[in-house]
Structure formats: C-alpha cells, structure tokens
Amino acid sequence: MAATTAAIAGIGQTEFAKVIERPEVTLACEAAAAALADAGLAPADVDAMVRFDLETTQDIELARNLGVENLRFFADTPHGGGGGCATLGIAAAAVETGRADVVLCWRSRKRGSGRRPWATNDGAIAGEKQYWVPFGLARPVDQVAMMARRYMHEYGLTEVQLGHVACTIRAHAQRNPAATMTKDMDVATYLASRFVSEPLRVPDCCLESDGAVAVVVTSLERARDLPQAPVVLVSTAMGSGPQTVGMANYFGPSITTSPAAACATSLWERTDRRPADVDCAQLYDAFTPLVVQSLEEYGFCERGEGGVWAEAGELAWPSGRLPVNTSGGGLSEAYLHGFNLISEGVRQVRGTSTSQVPGASTVLVTSGNGVPTSAVLLGSDR
Amino acid sequence: MSETGGVPPLVPEPDQVSAPFWDACRRHELVVQTCTACGRARYHPRPMCPHCGSMEHTWEPASGDAVLYSWVVAHRPVLPALADRVPLPIVLVELPEGVRMVGNLAGDAGELVIGMPMRVAWVDVTGTCALPAWRPAG
Ligand SMILES: [Zn+2]
Numbered sequence: 001m002a003a004t005t006a007a008i009a010g011i012g013q014t015e016f017a018k019v020i021e022r023p024e025v026t027l028a029c030e031a032a033a034a035a036l037a038d039a040g041l042a043p044a045d046v047d048a049m050v051r052f053d054l055e056t057t058q059d060i061e062l063a064r065n066l067g068v069e070n071l072r073f074f075a076d077t078p079h080g081g082g083g084g085c086a087t088l089g090i091a092a093a094a095v096e097t098g099r100a101d102v103v104l105c106w107r108s109r110k111r112g113s114g115r116r117p118w119a120t121n122d123g124a125i126a127g128e129k130q131y132w133v134p135f136g137l138a139r140p141v142d143q144v145a146m147m148a149r150r151y152m153h154e155y156g157l158t159e160v161q162l163g164h165v166a167c168t169i170r171a172h173a174q175r176n177p178a179a180t181m182t183k184d185m186d187v188a189t190y191l192a193s194r195f196v197s198e199p200l201r202v203p204d205c206c207l208e209s210d211g212a213v214a215v216v217v218t219s220l221e222r223a224r225d226l227p228q229a230p231v232v233l234v235s236t237a238m239g240s241g242p243q244t245v246g247m248a249n250y251f252g253p254s255i256t257t258s259p260a261a262a263c264a265t266s267l268w269e270r271t272d273r274r275p276a277d278v279d280c281a282q283l284y285d286a287f288t289p290l291v292v293q294s295l296e297e298y299g300f301c302e303r304g305e306g307g308v309w310a311e312a313g314e315l316a317w318p319s320g321r322l323p324v325n326t327s328g329g330g331l332s333e334a335y336l337h338g339f340n341l342i343s344e345g346v347r348q349v350r351g352t353s354t355s356q357v358p359g360a361s362t363v364l365v366t367s368g369n370g371v372p373t374s375a376v377l378l379g380s381d382r
Numbered sequence: 383m384s385e386t387g388g389v390p391p392l393v394p395e396p397d398q399v400s401a402p403f404w405d406a407c408r409r410h411e412l413v414v415q416t417c418t419a420c421g422r423a424r425y426h427p428r429p430m431c432p433h434c435g436s437m438e439h440t441w442e443p444a445s446g447d448a449v450l451y452s453w454v455v456a457h458r459p460v461l462p463a464l465a466d467r468v469p470l471p472i473v474l475v476e477l478p479e480g481v482r483m484v485g486n487l488a489g490d491a492g493e494l495v496i497g498m499p500m501r502v503a504w505v506d507v508t509g510t511c512a513l514p515a516w517r518p519a520g
Contacts (some may be wrong), residue, residue, distance in 0.1 A: 153496045
C-alpha cells in the first residue's frame with residue numbers, strides 16, 4: 001500500500017443526448033467546472049490533468065478555459081475506450097507519489113452528432129488494420145462479433161443470454177432521468193430487432209451520444225476535508241494481454257480471452273478485497289458480449305457462466321447477485337467511452353444512484369476490453 | 383475490378399514489412415512469414431519473431447487449407463465501399479501452418495459451421511491487388 005491513498009473527490013457531467021449543439025470544448029469545460037464545484041475545489045487547486053488521447057480538447061486548452069495556473073503533471077491514455085479507468089490509475093499514481101495534488105480527468109465527446117470513427121476507413125488501409133479492414137471487418141461491431149461467434153461456440157453463450165444483458169441494463173436506464181434510451185425492451189423485442197453484424201443486433205450495441213463527464217482525484221487525506229464523502233481508489237490496474245490487436249485478438253493465442261483477464265490479475269493483486277466483496281459493477285458495455293467476458297474475467301463467475309448469470313437475473317437491480325450498469329451504461333444511458341460508468345460507480349459508493357445498492361461499499365468499474373484495458377475498484381472511506 | 387458506384391474499393395496499403403505477403407497474394411500465392419531461427423510461422427507480418435526474437439525470416443508457401451474459426455455477417459450501415467456487398471460474410475480461418483487470417487467468403491457458401499474445412503480462393507480487387515477468400519472444402 002502506498003503511503004498516500006488517492007480518492008475521488010468530485011464528479012461532474014453535462015446532460016446526455018443524441019445531439020448537443022455546443023462544441024466538445026464547451027462540454028469539457030462544463031463537466032470540469034461541475035466536477036470541481038462538486039469537490040468544493042477551485043480551478044486554482046488543479047495541478048494535473050490526465051486526458052483521453054482521442055479527446056479533441058487539449059489539456060492546456062481546458063486549463064486555459066478554467067484558468068488553471070500550472071499543470072505540474074500531465075499525461076494521455078491510449079487505446080480508446082480501454083483508457084477510461086486508466087486516467088484514474090495514472091491520476092492515483094501521480095497523487096500517491098506526490099507529483100500531483102488535484103488531478104482532473106475527463107471525457108467530452110460528440111459521437112451522437114459527429115462522425116463515426118470507423119467511417120473514416122476508405123481506399124488503401126495502412127498499419128495493422130490492413131489485415132482485417134480490406135475484407136470488410138471495418139466497424140467495432142464486426143470485430144467484436146467475430147469474437148462473440150467464437151465465444152458462443154466455445155462456451156455456449158446464446159443470443160437469448162445476450163438479450164438479457166441488453167434488457168437488464170435497459171431496465172436500469174428507465175430509473176435514471178439522465179439516461180437517453182429508456183424505451184421498453186424485453187427479450188422478444190430484442191430477438192426481433194435487426195442484425196448489425198451477425199450474431200450481434202442493434203440493441204447489442206452502445207448508443208451514439210453527445211456529452212461529457214469529469215472526475216477530480218486527490219489524496220484521501222485532502223478529500224476528507226472536502227464536502228463529499230471520499231470515494232477511495234482501492235485498486236487501479238491496466239492490462240494488454242499477449243498479441244493484442246484492436247478490437248479482438250484474431251491472431252493471438254485466444255480470441256475469446258480479452259485484455260481484461262490480464263487487467264483483472266493486476267487489479268486483484270493490489271487489494272485484499274475479492275470479487276465476492278463487490279456490491280455492484282459498472283462494466284464496459286460498448287457491446288453486450290464484452291459484459292459477459294468481464295463477468296468471467298474479473299472473477300465473478302466461471303468461464304461460460306456470464307451469459308447464464310444474465311439470463312438468471314443476477315445482473316439486475318435490486319435482486320441480482322451483482323447488479324451491473326445501474327445507470328444504464330453505454331447501452332442505454334449514454335456512450336462516452338465508459339466515463340459515465342465511472343461517475344455511476346462514484347454515485348453507488350456515495351449512496352446516490354437511481355438504482356442504489358443498499359450500503360454499497362465496493363464497486364468495480366471497467367473500461368473497454370476489446371482493446372488494452374483498465375479498471376478501478378472504488379470503495380467507501382473506512 | 384469491383385468498384386462500388388465510383389467509391390474506390392478497400393485495399394491493403396502494403397508497407398516494407400507486409401509487401402512480400404501482398405505481392406504474393408497478387409500472384410494468387412498464399413505465403414506465411416516464417417522465422418529462420420526457430421521455424422515458427424507468424425501472422426500478421428512483423429519484423430521480429432515473438433517466439434525467439436530473431437529478425438530473420440522467409441516467406442513459405444502455405445498449403446491453402448484451413449478450418450473455419452469464426453465468422454460474421456455484416457449488415458448496414460457499412461462503409462460506402464461495402465454498400466452493395468451487404469449482407470457481407472467475413473471469416474476468420476485457422477491454417478495448419480499455425481496462424482489465423484481474416485478473409486472473405488468465396489462464392490455462395492451455404493451454411494457455415496465452425497471447424498469446417500476451407501480452401502483458399504482469390505478475389506482480384508483491382509489491377510494491383512488480390513485478396514485471399516475462402517470456400518468450404520469437400
Ligand atoms: Zn523465431
């Protein structure tokens with residue numbers, strides 16, 4: 001255990017919507033200001049930023065807007081959706097080693113109104129993508145579907161089980177006024193929806209959203225003097241696994257083992273808490289099969305049981321063994337590369353979720369596991 | 383030439399490492415990058431052997447056999463270059479040489495089953511690019 005422990009002192013967000021007219025930099029400023037206000041801190045207190053490398057807003061651009069005096073620590077996280085929780089891991093490392101005192105992490109994105117990143121593929125395809133995009137395996141959904149088909153073959157995962165993942169998370173969104181997709185959906189509706197990339201359907205895919213979320217990390221000691229109850233960064237971890245390419249391990253030893261398996265090993269090595277201690281989980285859900293993989297790879301159940309858990313209602317609030325994505329997640333609240341999973345994890349520990357697990361004191365939040373990934377274990381203070 | 387309404391087709395952009403592989407494809411030859419030091423095959427192409435660290439390699443002819451490892455069928459919305467090819471099956475095959483490759487399906491394959499034997503075929507995409515495709519064998 002490091003001499004200093006890091007904690008989340010504040011969270012902030014904009015509204016979430018399919019289309020927000022304001023620019024990404026404006027949304028970043030709004031979320032950052034809200035997170036600082038929530039933490040009871042001023043821009044002058046910020047001395048570090050950790051930025052998602054897909055972010056269009058530079059750290060110094062956000063700092064200029066907020067009026068931050070000096071960043072004595074700054075870093076970017078790579079790997080798209082895999083890097084969300086990594087911002088907190090880097091922030092925690094900076095705080096624990098005394099290189100920073102107040103770290104701002106954020107994600108601002110206009111994916112609902114903006115372009116689809118995969119749609120920029122055209123003509124000659126360079127780099128590692130030359131080995132799959134020219135064949136038409138061009139969208140994240142195609143790439144995850146390739147893993148999912150094999151997963152079904154190896155572990156008996158079914159389309160009905162994936163439907164239960166989507167429907168359970170949708171039901172959680174219906175309790176959350178901030179969620180943007182709250183239409184009723186049952187498994188029959190799910191099975192009647194159209195395929196995007198067989199075996200995956202439209203409701204297996206996350207939303208296309210506009211919005212921003214920001215998080216303030218500081219030392220637990222300082223957080224205890226601030227207005228909100230501290231949310232302790234009990235453990236943080238990253239993992240790439242072997243022979244990784246995005247977004248499925250087509251060429252490596254196992255296409256069905258995601259980088260989360262390696263990340264989970266690091267995560268649990270750094271804490272005495274075990275999967276059975278986790279009260280609820282906010283699992284990266286760009287696509288439903290990723291949730292099933294995470295349940296297994298983070299150690300909540302055995303290989304092949306993730307889908308069984310979903311079908312048995314174990315992911316559902318309030319009755320399931322492990323309520324998952326209690327705000328509606330990327331599938332039904334908003335898709336901001338998983339940053340809204342972090343803020344929901346914080347709300348659960350604070351006791352303010354719209355699908356609150358009573359007395360939640362240990363919450364897992366994970367990031368995109370089709371790519372090099374990261375995770376944080378959040379806990380209550382004392 | 384399989385152009386889609388004036389949109390250029392998707393093709394690999396060979397680099398110094400991958401050019402021998404794509405050059406062989408253009409001649410309808412499937413080759414596998416093979417380590418000179420330890421003899422192990424690797425895909426995708428890269429400069430260093432991940433098994434032994436050697437930078438020396440040759441391009442060995444593959445048998446052309448494979449088994450179906452996984453597949454998807456892409457539906458809209460897709461890239462403009464793929465618009466008139468949906469629903470588009472895309473396969474992942476495993477070669478007896480010990481590597482897996484993404485490829486297209488050759489012809490109308492009927493029902494696909496993981497583990498079924500496949501045989502390489504070729505699609506001439508442009509005058510300078512051919513891509514491997516796979517058809518169920520036997
Ligand atoms: Zn070797």
